Amino acid sequence: MSGPRERAAGLLRWYPRAWRARYGEEFTELLLADLAERPRSAARTADVIRGGFVARLADAGLCGCAPQVPELARAQARAGLASIACCAAVFLGVGGAIWSQLVIGWQWSAPATAGTVVATFVMTGTVLVLALLTLLAALPVAWTVATRFAAGRARSLAVPSALFLAGLVIMVVGGRHFGNGWPGTGGHPWARTGLVPGGVAAFCWACTLSVSSFWAHPAALAAFPAAELTWMALSPIALASLVAGAATAVRRAELSPALLRLEGRLAIAACVTMAVFLGAGCAWLAGRTTPPGSPFRPGAIDVAGLAVMALALGVACQAARLSRRCPA
């Protein structure tokens, strides 16, 4: 049986690292005193677990009151922006798979329904807007990180920057390799009438190859070339590395209040754009009149994908709402 100190340490692990660094010592003392008075208390355990969960949400910028202490407000804004970056990555990872399916389909033939045409046009427009917003959001962060490296004050940014760059290189090289190897672009009547250049569609398809219903069909998956299977397993890890590196860099880069406000506005614009994309996706899903066998026909994976995107958007909106409260 473990002693009170071990039990207090075990309870403390429910809380995030930053919280433990700030309150861990004093909270442990309180728990020890409480354990001495009430050696067994399920209510205390439940309360600590709930407190730890709330603290983790707060640490991610997803709950909590608006801080009036500027340092804490900026920390919450940075945490919220990092969460938005993660949510946007999930949204784009799944949304990119759906969008590339539609625009690759358009390389082969015209969509059968007006709903699919409109949905594909809207999704294409929103993908362009999201790409622009991502660029606008990433440039100031990259500049801040670069200037900190130049000033020799980037020790805490070295690992996240390495993670980001490693993930980016793997995604670009792998995406181009498997995109170029895809046989479906060119050489047929519709090849030059697609909505977007075939290379772009194939690159997006390759980057999101892991978002696939084939995972539920191991026998069919076993027939895939080994290189493609490896890429399907490796690309989500590379994407996670890229996003984790970017999110951690945002949290540690000490962005100025003005920059935080700019990033907050860009985040809100991204949320609105993602909502439009999601609406177009739902409209496409609702128009299930597309004939079987058509590349435009939605499947179960697309329904699941839209549900995941809705969840990611909801979390991003909550983070954007809270991260707007950075004081001047």
Added chain:
Amino acid sequence: MPVPTDKALDGFGRYAGPATLILASLADGTKHGYALTKDIESFAGVRVAPGTLYEALARLQARGLIEPVESDDRRRPYRLTEVGAATLQAQLDAQRRVADVGLRRLAQGWGLA
């Protein structure tokens, strides 16, 4: 822009009650977590659980209503700030208005003093 004192606990949700109790407890001097728990238990008859206490403390500190006191003790004490004192005043005034109305109506309608 500073939050008005009567709105300072907005956004605290289920932690607004414990936050008011903590502010009231700190009104007579600095206290650490365990001392807060015991003091609140003595004057309010409720035991604030550790997780709830520290979530409320974190929110109060983020709002600038309390602040930690430098100490060599592992049990860090907290004290009320001026904004915290004004917030407590506003909270208690609001609660007193509710209590006054409730007591007056009980006396008029039910004959209870």
